[in-house]
Amino acid sequence: MTSAPTLYDTIGGAAVLRELVDRFYDLMQLEGEFAGIHAMHPVPNDSSRDKLFMFLSGWMGGPDLYIERYGHPRLRARHLPYAIGTSERDQWLRAMAWAMEDVGIEESLRLRLMESFFQTADWMRNKAD
Template sequence: MTDSDVTISMFERIGGSATIDRLVDRFYDRMDTLPEAKMIRAMHADDLGLIRDVLKRYLTEWTGGPRLYTPEKGHPRLRQRHFGFAIGDAERDAWLLCMRGAMEETVTDGAARQDLNKAISGLADWMRNRT
């Protein structure tokens, strides 16, 4: 096996747990303060502490880091878990605005940030459940 045979996970490319923690914290800080995010902020509990932890665990696993989400929560079933929330283009765009801003602030590797943005954008688009 050569070095070129080793695939580096997105988790490692962006900086591991420390970056995931900062990314999620900045994401929810932006959601909490940006007027454009008011509609998606209203979908969340007043206290964002629990959901911050859940998203950190999910993104850690989703990006190829340690399995922190599924042992506790089971299969993500993201669409099913979000089905009770009306998610259309406006909600997706507000979510992406917060996430992209958080990525700009926390993911220093530009190529990794671009790849993560592409993956996150696809995920956000897939979450829409109304037109």
């Protein structure tokens, strides 16, 4: 009996996931529409890139790199120091949608991922608009 492929496998594993995360952060740095969320990240943002890569690896069914290194993600708690409202949520989602398109993730998979990303990003909001 074979198991269904994970999202991690479906997108192309570590290489494509790394490309996606790097493109996401590159867009944040290059595009003014993402200035709000870019300002929340350290410069250089290598540690943020690595943490998102590690988190998404496990979240997509690949190796649990983030948990192995840092323990439970506690996403909301770790983001509480940052004022996250609708604008920041939408910037994050737009940057991720753009990055997924740029790295060639198939449209139906992008839509599936965006639904999940929206739920998490919306849950991260911690300031009134």
